[in-house]
Amino acid sequence: MLRLPRYIVYDIIRNKVIIAYTLFLFISAFSMFRMEENGSRAMLSLLNIVLIVLPLVSLMFTTIHYYNSYEFIELMLSQPLSRTRIFLSEYLSVALSLLGAFWIGIGIPVLLFSPDASGFALLFTGSALTLVFTSIAFLAAVRSKDKARGIGIALLLWFYFALIYDGIVLLILFAFSDYPMEKFTLLLSSLNPIDLGRIFIMLQMDVSALMGYTGALYRDFFGSVTGLLFTGGIMVLWIFIPLLLALRSFKKKDM
Amino acid sequence: MIRINYINKKFRKAQVLEDITADFDCGQVIALIGPNGSGKTTLIKTILGMVKPDSGTVEVKGKLINADPHYRNDIGYMPQIGRYPDNMKVGQLFTMMKAIRQVDDSRIDNDLFLKFNIPSILEKPMRTLSGGTRQKVSAALAFLFDPPILILDEPTAGLDPLSSEILKEKILLEKSKNKLILITSHILSDLEELTTHVLYLQEGKIQFFKELEVLQEETGEIKLNKAIARIMKGQLPDSDWGEQLLLVNKDGKIL
Numbered sequence: 001m002l003r004l005p006r007y008i009v010y011d012i013i014r015n016k017v018i019i020a021y022t023l024f025l026f027i028s029a030f031s032m033f034r035m036e037e038n039g040s041r042a043m044l045s046l047l048n049i050v051l052i053v054l055p056l057v058s059l060m061f062t063t064i065h066y067y068n069s070y071e072f073i074e075l076m077l078s079q080p081l082s083r084t085r086i087f088l089s090e091y092l093s094v095a096l097s098l099l100g101a102f103w104i105g106i107g108i109p110v111l112l113f114s115p116d117a118s119g120f121a122l123l124f125t126g127s128a129l130t131l132v133f134t135s136i137a138f139l140a141a142v143r144s145k146d147k148a149r150g151i152g153i154a155l156l157l158w159f160y161f162a163l164i165y166d167g168i169v170l171l172i173l174f175a176f177s178d179y180p181m182e183k184f185t186l187l188l189s190s191l192n193p194i195d196l197g198r199i200f201i202m203l204q205m206d207v208s209a210l211m212g213y214t215g216a217l218y219r220d221f222f223g224s225v226t227g228l229l230f231t232g233g234i235m236v237l238w239i240f241i242p243l244l245l246a247l248r249s250f251k252k253k254d255m
Numbered sequence: 256m257i258r259i260n261y262i263n264k265k266f267r268k269a270q271v272l273e274d275i276t277a278d279f280d281c282g283q284v285i286a287l288i289g290p291n292g293s294g295k296t297t298l299i300k301t302i303l304g305m306v307k308p309d310s311g312t313v314e315v316k317g318k319l320i321n322a323d324p325h326y327r328n329d330i331g332y333m334p335q336i337g338r339y340p341d342n343m344k345v346g347q348l349f350t351m352m353k354a355i356r357q358v359d360d361s362r363i364d365n366d367l368f369l370k371f372n373i374p375s376i377l378e379k380p381m382r383t384l385s386g387g388t389r390q391k392v393s394a395a396l397a398f399l400f401d402p403p404i405l406i407l408d409e410p411t412a413g414l415d416p417l418s419s420e421i422l423k424e425k426i427l428l429e430k431s432k433n434k435l436i437l438i439t440s441h442i443l444s445d446l447e448e449l450t451t452h453v454l455y456l457q458e459g460k461i462q463f464f465k466e467l468e469v470l471q472e473e474t475g476e477i478k479l480n481k482a483i484a485r486i487m488k489g490q491l492p493d494s495d496w497g498e499q500l501l502l503v504n505k506d507g508k509i510l
Contacts, residue, residue: 007343007351014342071338077305078334079355080327254266255305 004076004086008093011072012065018097021057025049025105033113040205043118046106047201050126051194052162054102055133059154062094062137067147074255087138087250091243095134102126118204125197128235132193133158135242142246142253165192182217190234200231256281256404256435262301262311264294264459271297272308273459279437281403284430286446287439288483289456295439296335298456299406302437303332315404328356331402335409335439337393339381345392346377349399356400364401366428367394370421387413394422398429405429405436411445423449447479455483462487 012018029046036042069090076086106126110119137154144150169188173181189195203222221227257279264272271294279285287295300306302313304320304327312319315326339348353363368374371391376384384392390413397405407426411419426449430436440446453470455462463470463486467479476482 003351003354007347010347011340011342069340072340074305074334075339076355078303078327078330078332079352080325081355082324252307254307255300 004081004089005093005096008069008072008089009097011069012093012097017061018101021061021098022101022105025101026109029106029109033109039114040118043114043122043205046110046122047198050106050122050129050201051198054126054129055162055194056158058098058130058133059137059140059158060151061098062134063141063151063154065094066090066138066141067150077255083251084247087247091134091138094138095131098130098134099127102130118201121201121204125201128232128239129193129197132235132238132242135239135246139242139246139249142249161192161194165195169195186218186221190230193235193238196231196234200227256316257302258314258317259298259302260312260314262298262308262313264297264301264306264308271459272301275311275459275461277454277461277464279435281435282430282433283452284426284436284438284450285452285454286443286450286479287437287454287456288441288443288446289462293456294459295456296408299332299408299437299439302406303327303330328400329402330404330406331397331400333393333397333405333407333410335412337389339389339392341380341382343381344377345373345379345381345384348381348392349373349377349396352396352399358400362401364398367391367398367421367425370425371395371418387415387418390414391418394425398425403434405434407436407438409440410438411440411442419445443480443483444478450479453479453483455486 028049032042032045033039036045073086073090077083103123107123110123136157140153140157141150144153169185172188173185189199199218200222203219222231257277259275259277259279262272262275263270275294275298287298289295297306301308302315302320304324307321314320316329318326320326343351349368371394373392373395376388381389381392390410394407394410397407405426410422410426414422423445426436426438430449430451436449438446438449447467450467452464452466454464465473470479470482470486471477474482474485476485
């Protein structure tokens with residue numbers, strides 16, 4: 001099963017983008033921990049990298065990789081290999097390369113400087129977000145034959161999840177501020193993996209004490225085992241639903 | 256060995272293949288000919304499972320092709336434009352293909368691999384190869400596993416005369432081993448030494464599928480290009496392609 005991914009990962013490493021990405025993550029994480037006296041402030045800065053840069057790089061890298069591998073996929077299709085196997089090999093290779101970059105770039109500094117609950121929450125969220133956005137990017141790329149369109153859709157999705165979604169949530173909260181919205185916001189946050197990740201990490205940090213009544217409610221929920229299972233479960237759904245949809249399109253596609 | 260039943264395929268609105276039905280047996284060398292855009296490559300890709308037909312079925316060795324990808328173990332495919340991963344070295348490409356097919360070393364057919372002098376370029380990355388060299392790599396790969404079915408899409412286009420001659424000799428040798436060989440080409444003079452049958456496609460429909468001798472008898476022409484031009488003139492007086500063919504023939508060349 002791992003024969004194909006070996007060659008694909010080799011090809012990915014050879015094109016050096018992934019190495020530059022690893023170095024970028026490592027240098028920024030390392031310098032943040034060095035510059036900030038307080039470990040938890042460094043974690044906050046790292047949190048922003050994980051929530052903004054990670055999804056963007058995962059989306060862009062994956063879509064561009066897919067279009068560049070088109071020939072390779074064609075070649076594999078003429079061999080005695082099933083489409084499911086070819087697709088999952090591609091996913092596995094890209095996901096493992098991006099995860100590797102994350103674990104080396106952010107994982108090592110975090111384990112060195114801040115190996116506590118919030119550190120592990122950050123690593124968990126970062127890994128989950130990498131997988132989620134790799135799945136979403138595969139879906140966008142498989143569905144659109146045109147390269148520019150696929151990359152455009154991936155970018156729009158990033159804008160949506162990283163920026164626009166928060167605006168919409170704020171708007172809803174503002175419009176219905178007279179009603180009790182705590183449970184509803186919990187639901188809203190699970191519709192965006194980035195939001196979910198942010199809340200999950202924030203509540204492992206000391207700053208959550210400053211967040212008032214909603215914060216207390218969230219803390220009750222996300223601090224418990226149910227909260228951990230809930231976050232994990234929603235992330236798993238976010239990984240597998242786009243992935244399975246992409247696989248379904250890939251199996252029907254004409255090459 | 257290959258049975259095609261009522262294949263229909265539309266790309267958006269264009270009908271690319273219409274009610275294609277044919278039976279190919281071992282020992283036959285079938286020339287697939289027809290103007291550009293007549294559906295030759297689509298037909299080949301349908302047999303390989305790269306294009307999924309809207310309706311109709313393809314059987315290879317009595318088995319429907321969508322059930323199990325292993326039928327492609329029996330097929331060697333040489334694409335029209337061989338495109339490979341940029342960073343992969345020629346040597347790696349061959350090791351990878353051998354790893355995928357898992358064929359005994361004794362069954363490997365190194366004939367073209369050696370005659371095209373591929374051992375001398377094993378260390379070169381695929382992106383640095385010229386178009387003709389890529390064709391040689393594609394040809395060597397198609398014949399490497401000694402498959403009972405060979406599908407060659409424009410095999411001699413882009414090859415220098417010497418390599419083209421080597422490839423033709425190889426095709427003749429395989430023909431004598433009672434294999435089924437499907438060839439598309441616009442260079443009819445190349446085909447007439449090789450083929451036993453001619454399948455003529457136009458606008459996605461089979462115009463005729465005949466033995467070469469029958470065709471020669473019916474038209475009274477020995478040369479394949481003249482025979483086909485005659486048929487096309489008789490059947491479809493408006494066909495420009497037949498006209499052009501006759502014009503080009505006077506110079507003794509086919510474009």
